[in-house]
Amino acid sequence: MTVLKKLIKRVRANSRVPVAVLSLLFVVAGFALLTQEATRESNSRKSPEMLEFEKSPDTWLANQRNVSELIKAADAGQVATVALANGHPGLVLYTLRNGAKASVTVPGCTVIGCAGTALDKIAERSAAQGFALVGVDVDPRTRSQHLLDLLGAIVSPLIIIATMGIGFFVLMRLQTGVGGAASTLSERPGIKFDDAIGNDEAKAALNRVKAFMSDPSSYVKLGAAAPRGVLLVGPPGTGKTLLAKALAGESKANFIAVDGSYFTATYYGAGVAKVKALFKLARNNAPCVLFIDEVDGIGKRSRGNEGGGAESEMNRIINRVLVEMDGFEAMDNVVVVAATNHENNIDEAMRRPGRFDMLVRLGKPTLPERARLFDLYLGKVTADGSADTAALARMTTGLTPADIANIVNKAASSAAEQGAAKVTSDHVLRAIETQLLGGEISRVKDLLTEGTRVRLAYHEAGHAIIGHWTGAGLVERVTIEPRGQALGVTYMTRGTEDPLYKQNELVSRLAMMLGGREAELLVLDSVSSGASDDLKRASELAIEMVGSLGFSETFGLLSVGGIPKELLGPDIQAAVLREARVLLEQAQATCRTLLSAQRARLDTMAQALLTCEVLQGAELKEMLGEVGRVPVPHVAAIGRDQALALAFTRRV
16 A cells, blocks of 8 residues: 555656556557457458358368369359458368368469469359359468467567677677787797898897897886887888798797778777777787888878868877877887888878887898899799809899799799799799789780891890990890880899999990890891880980089089079080980990991891790800900990991991
């Protein structure tokens, strides 16, 4: 009674409650009355036969018969009533004149109709045989089936909702880094600095980081700030990732690697959560090297109204990375190593002291380092040992370790495609040609006429002979196999990678560039458009020698590049072009003199190229001969006036 009194007091205190309850009761009662009235009106329009079937359909449904029995009974005039179940094609309930009740399911019926089945033209048979035909609303399911379907209708949406919820939860976990690429900690790498060939300056800089990770307590005792962030800067393929792994291997630390795109996420705030989870993982697995590749993906901050929501989220990610790095304790023993190809895209706040304050630059390998790289990668494939790695290194100036690894892999793939037992020197050289010239042997090869092949052979032989006899470089390989945009190539290398070029070396290079055109002119008495690129490069070099390098008699020590633009009048430009032309004509005179003296070697090399298309190794050296063995005119004695005279005579 006490509880009831309290409830009554609460109801009286809040007058809205009884009003809401009474309104709900009125709505429920009205709905029930409306449903009852609708059922009564619907039943009033049905015949007694229909009501009888719908009242207890289980009496008929429990006695299933064959369709043939229904047809026989109908033909014998024993059928009294036939009921077709609405919404269940082919389900028939029927009553015989003796009171027997049964049901059948007629196969072949669809929602469209029962054409071609036992129920075809059932209306005509009803009129002819005198049995009643009605349509009824019955549910053929048993009580247990009805209950299962009801449960299925309730549970199925719940399953879908639960599945979507679980998927959303897993997606959010993945977006925040749990279960992502960084959550599986790599084992401690076994790579050392010696395994990363080249970049000795970078290794020396990283030795400071190694010393800290090996004994952080010594830094703490002296009050020194330990290095926290290292920024590796260098061209693609120079081994930034390998060097980061080597740092972890040398320091006996764990290694976690992600890239800049790892922090991007579909949902707002998930990227910041990824940063937190990543740094927490690194601290839990100290000592640890946390490597962020392509850090410029998150390293550029937008300011003001430069960007929208995506840029604002990126700013928050950058800020969180900086906060995490500032929050390192003295003994956390975690170093963040970031790598980028675009140093200018790194925000200044990321490079202040205490963050990525150690800048380590990586460069492309030198000549000896490229030779060691070829030794390394050829040692990993089944090679026959015929490759001259020193020569290969000379031919691959400017290539990165990744390029060299790709060349060896291409060579091994070509050997496998040809069914060769081992990778030969020729496989490697062809792979270098593919890498440098940008493609396999062109289909243009099948379109070349014999006359064009002869011209190409003499052209490349001219380059090789002039380059060899003027000392422009070492002739490594000559080929007339078209690749990329080149119809033929003469590979010439320097014995060293000295960054300085002497005047006589540049003069020899000018002659070498013109050697192909002059060989065509000497043998075939005509030139072709194939020398257009040679002329372009030779002209650029001659203008550079006169205008910038100080190899000019007209300008002396004056560099045209240092003259203000307003003082560069037509007279100065004409003087530069005039003297550059003189250099080219001197080189042309040198070519003609040498090619005439070496005509026999020129013919021999051209015929060999027409036969085998590629010359290299000892065979090529034998054809070129040794400088000084055969008397050669002293090309240095050819002066400017003589060169001009020779050029003028040829033009006439």
